[in-house]
Amino acid sequence: MNQQASKLIIITENLLLKKIAKIIDEAGATGYTVVAAGGKGSRNVRSSGNPSVGDSFTNIKIEVLTANRDMAVKISDQVAAKFFDDYSGITYICNAEVLHAHTF
């Protein structure tokens, strides 16, 4: 089923997961993967007021494979518009080639 796809990565604060998952669903993506993450961003503090460096995984990294770049950009635009004024976050895209999946 080899198929070029876009992989959207969203790194942001844990507490936003449910709201972002809703945006992903509504955009028509078939799924996403979530990983617990720590790190340091350009602000160096999270909205909690606490730094998050390494040991504490208070962030999440969400990965979404989308059939085309437009869907990835659309999700990213909505997430950034809704949350990135108030919360730390970054979104970026990589190219991917899907080999096998149930449905994609």
Added chain:
Amino acid sequence: MNQQASKLIIITENLLLKKIAKIIDEAGATGYTVVAAGGKGSRNVRSSGNPSVGDSFTNIKIEVLTANRDMAVKISDQVAAKFFDDYSGITYICNAEVLHAHTF
């Protein structure tokens, strides 16, 4: 040692890790990385019958750097043929350039 490589990503259920590790080893890959993951796939339920959304990391994301695309495809084909009828899973490839490693 800069060297173009393929990065194979396998996202599937935790309980398959050992069997997939064996396939990776036998294909001749020098190593792999495993990360605990949650998420939602196109089936929306895992083989356990329970949904896996965010908070519970019952999935794994396995990453394998391979010297060429053929090895990545071979591993993916075997994993999909053996497990993806019965378990949730997706495999995809990204391009990578290895900078430093013990052996690769």
Added chain:
Amino acid sequence: MNQQASKLIIITENLLLKKIAKIIDEAGATGYTVVAAGGKGSRNVRSSGNPSVGDSFTNIKIEVLTANRDMAVKISDQVAAKFFDDYSGITYICNAEVLHAHTF
């Protein structure tokens, strides 16, 4: 703000995190993400003398988005020179396109 970037990935042993974070900071990168990881490398044992396979997440995967390839290579060179004689590790680069971020 769509902007081509390099994504540097460093997979190595957990105990090196603080030292590597310092290298990343000093290179001028605006941030990084850390994820707990397990896996198997070409040496098959970690510096602790214990194998690290799957269940035990004694490694880390650090991801750094850099504005250009040179910064990624510079960080990688320093990390490898300082640590990869004594510790397990691999570094590689992927291409990424940053969509949204606070500052980048």
